[in-house]
């Protein structure tokens with residue numbers, strides 16, 4: 318079952334000339350990270366906020382875990398959905414522990430269980446509880462505040478997370494680190510994540526699938542790899558900077574082109590690719606290897622698939638209709 322379904326969803330704000338979201342229909346599969354990428358004003362935040370009913374669509378329907386969200390009270394809906402925004406919105410006069418516990422208190426968890434869960438969450442986001450529990454938001458760096466925001470959103474273990482430029486307000490190094498932590502977390506937790514950003518590199522790095530938006534419309538909904546190699550039109554091409562393909566391939570992993578493992582590839586155990594290798598590294602390794610097909614292993618060393626040079630080459634070939642075509 319799809320976790321979130323948009324069915325001809327539009328949003329027109331009062332007195333607005335154009336639709337902020339214009340007839341969006343798409344499905345977000347369970348357990349995947351879907352990133353909404355687009356320029357400022359393209360409707361990303363509006364689309365996101367309709368999922369937890371902070372905004373109501375003007376027309377169309379939205380389903381969460383199979384239920385039309387209008388059949389659910391907004392409060393109940395929001396408890397199933399974690400929400401992280403750029404200006405985290407931590408309560409300034411509450412400690413870190415109290416901030417993280419907000420939803421758990423509303424859900425009336427017993428105090429002991431809340432304490433345990435808060436510790437567990439702070440560990441998870443890299444803030445040792447002994448050190449950070451009693452601090453106030455003003456005593457944290459921007460990146461640490463962002464981590465508390467994520468811990469708070471994860472508190473009641475929601476199946477769905479909505480994240481609106483969660484790393485937008487921190488410096489590039491912290492941002493890279495938070496992205497890495499997000500990926501590690503997501504590899505264990507398998508939440509359904511709808512993640513808004515206007516940062517192309519962040520989008521490519523985090524997305525299982527990308528939604529490219531412009532003027533309220535979805536221009537393309539596809540894997541990062543396909544958006545890089547087969548942008549839907551010249552706007553998408555320009556937005557992601559597709560002419561610099563090698564740089565972009567450094568941002569997506571071999572997951573994108575993984576094929577089922579065949580016995581022949583298992584023979585080449587001396588040249589194993591890692592599931593977290595970037596496509597750029599994978600291409601380099603394949604070109605250097607005597608073999609056309611190399612096995613791919615996960616973090617534990619177990620072989621999980623293979624990667625073939627011809628297949629990658631084929632998929633890198635752009636359709637001739639685009640102006641940056643390489644054929």
Ligand SMILES: Nc1ncnc2c1ncn2[C@@H]1O[C@H](COP(=O)(O)OP(=O)(O)OP(=O)(O)O)[C@@H](O)[C@H]1O
Pocket residue numbers: 330331333337355356357358359360361362363364515
């Ligand atoms: N509360 C509102 N009332 C009226 N118009 C709004 C409101 N919120 C957004 N808009 C308009 O809707 C359009 C889409 O806005 P939205 O915030 O969804 O864009 P965005 O893609 O998130 O942009 P950004 O990257 O700048 O955050 C814009 O033209 C914006 O001016």
Ligand SMILES: [Mg+2]
Pocket residue numbers: 361362363
């Ligand atoms: Mg926005």
